Amino acid sequence: MRERKPLHYYLDLEYPVVLVAEPEGGYTAFHPDLKGCVAVGETPGEALANLEEARRLWLEVAYERGDEIPLPGAGIEWGGFSVAAWRQDTAPRQPQIPKEKEEDWWK
Numbered sequence: 849m850r851e852r853k854p855l856h857y858y859l860d861l862e863y864p865v866v867l868v869a870e871p872e873g874g875y876t877a878f879h880p881d882l883k884g885c886v887a888v889g890e891t892p893g894e895a896l897a898n899l900e901e902a903r904r905l906w907l908e909v910a911y912e913r914g915d916e917i918p919l920p921g922a923g924i925e926w927g928g929f930s931v932a933a934w935r936q937d938t939a940p941r942q943p944q945i946p947k948e949k950e951e952d953w954w955k
Contacts, residue, residue: 855911859904863920867892881918882906 863879870876870888875895878886885906889895910917 855908858907858911858917861920863903865896865899867895879903879906881920 863881866878866880868876874888874890875892876886876888877892877895877899879899882903885899885902887895887898887902889898907917
């Protein structure tokens with residue numbers, strides 16, 4: 849097993865985020881690299897804020913258990929789509945979308 853870096857190293861990494869508008873309303877956000885690290889919210893900002901908390905907890909538990917922690921980009925392929933990164937230090941911040949474009953933004 850390779851030498852383990854301190855927990856703060858993993859907490860400071862920027863993991864790619866997938867943000868999905870749900871047909872019934874609300875948003876789901878997840879990190880493709882961190883299996884099972886998923887959060888939901890009524891708005892994009894709420895989903896991303898919840899995901900930030902879930903990410904921290906996911907990493908803390910994996911670290912304490914001695915699990916392998918993937919680096920960002922390890923699980924980047926998702927359904928054949930390119931995954932865009934949402935910087936963690938900017939969450940929760942809703943994108944600035946013109947009102948007339950809101951309907952089509954997340955499709």
